Amino acid sequence: MGEFEAAGELVTGGLLGRAVEPRAGEGHGHEAMCLNCGTALIGSHCHQCGQAGHVHRSLHAIGHEIVHGVFHFEGKFWRTLPLLAWRPGDLTRRYIAGERARFVSPMAIFLFSIFAMFAVFSWAGLSPPTDLRSGGPQAQIEAARKELIERRDDTLQKLRKHPAGDADHARLQSRLSEIEGTLKQIPTFEHDTKAAEDEGFRAATRISGWPLLDHGIEKWKKNPSLMLYKLQSSVYKFSWLLIPLSLPFVWLLFFWKREYKLYDHAIFITYSIAFMSLLFIAITVAAALGVSAGWLTAAALLIPFVHITRQLKQAYRLRWWSAVLRAFVLTHFISVVVTMFLLILLAMGMTG
Known part of the structure; x- marks a missing residue:
């Protein structure tokens, strides 16, 4: 069943990403007349009612829409991914500056990468144990x-x-x-x-x-496996909380530089989390293929720090020593953010 769950989560993530991704920069052929209001088309969308000029009218198109949903970025994805991996700061800065149609939006790739990560985890069998017993x-x-x-x-x-x-x-x-x-x-x-x-x-x-807290503790004692499953489900459902939780800490690194706004930091954080999710996907797949645990551990520890350093340097136009120092501080902030995130999920699970 893990493969079916993985496929379902992958499709769900793709469709969610498609829902928030602007449909600009995606070329399609279109009709001569708008099929909704009859206005003559002069572009890919009707300037009268806004309907797309290209419509699917075949059974094959349903499958195409699903595949398009999973890889909804089309050419935009393959333009975004190399920059996200190697020039993340340039991608962040160019998106903030208004270069939007060329790249996948931060929230779209964030949603897709989060759901894809948990789909791969499910495929690889990384799930909470089901045979835990309470300690009483x-x-x-x-x-x-x-x-x-x-x-x-x-x-x-x-x-x-x-x-x-x-x-x-x-x-x-x-x-x-x-x-x-x-x-x-x-x-x-x-x-x-x-x-x-x-x-x-x-x-x-x-x-x-505190009765509410004691009730939550009792729930953990009675069925720890169910509570762990709920916690895992909540991680990707509420993963967006990582963005507002991280925002004050990134702001602290640049609070005296007025040219950088909270919006800039939010784009930085969203692209960064998306990359880390894709990195975890790559590491999980590599582990399933039998890559040495030593190499994977080194990659899991080294690549995130290098990526954060490069993104800081490029996005905020820093010198190397300044980027490394801020990356070192930010890695400690990340541990605080993850702890806060897990505590919030635990509180929600125990009181909900």
């Missing part, structure tokens, strides 16, 4: 009881398939006796729980004294 002894005992009951039921089904004279009958009967004997030795909490309910007593976890 009662929960562990109940989990062991459930596992033994499943084994007992499975043994009973096999036992019905073998008559009394069968060679496997005695072996299965012996296994069934062992399981039932073990079940009898496991303590049960049903009587205590029922007695407490009869007396009108309801146990509550009291750790912090």
Whole structure:
């Protein structure tokens, strides 16, 4: 199922990116007349009603739209990607200066890269474990009881398939006796729980004294696997929070330079996060292909710092020593931002 989930997330990311990406700079043939209002066309869009002059009217076009959604950038993507990888600061500066139709917009490539990253993670099997058990002894005992009951039921089904004279009958009967004997030795909490309910007593976890937080802690204790799954799902659904969380820290690096506005920093951050997502995709695919863990670790540690340094130098026209110093400070800021982001997601999961 991981491959299907990966394909679904990839298509979703592409379609979301297509939804926010301006359709400028994408050449298509078009009709002579607008099919919506009948106005004579003088370009790719009707100047009267705004409808595109090029429309799809075939079953093949549906598949084309999906593929176009996944690789919705067309030629723009292949013009943007090399700059994003090697000249990220130039890409940032040119987009801010108004050169928009030539490149994929920051938010479009951000959405696509985030969804594509989690699609690749799903394909590679990087997901939260599903067999986590809570740390309480009662929960562990109940989990062991459930596992033994499943084994007992499975043994009973096999036992019905073998008559009394069968060679496997005695072996299965012996296994069934062992399981039932073990079940009898496991303590049960049903009587205590029922007695407490009869007396009108309801146990509550009291750790912090804040009911909302204690309720969240109880949810983690009861089903940590589900909470981890929700946390992973929230990471890419709320990944856009990384942009406003990072904005004050990037502003601190240039607050005395009035020529750089918050908008400039937001474009810088969005392109940077998009590149990091694409880098994680490349590293995950390389790991699946058997590339040495040492090389991948070195790439994961070195490439982000080099990329941030180059983007700072090119986007803000810094000298090398100034860019390296700011990149060093920014990497520490990033750890703070990621911690804040995870804490927000944890709080949302525990209180939601």
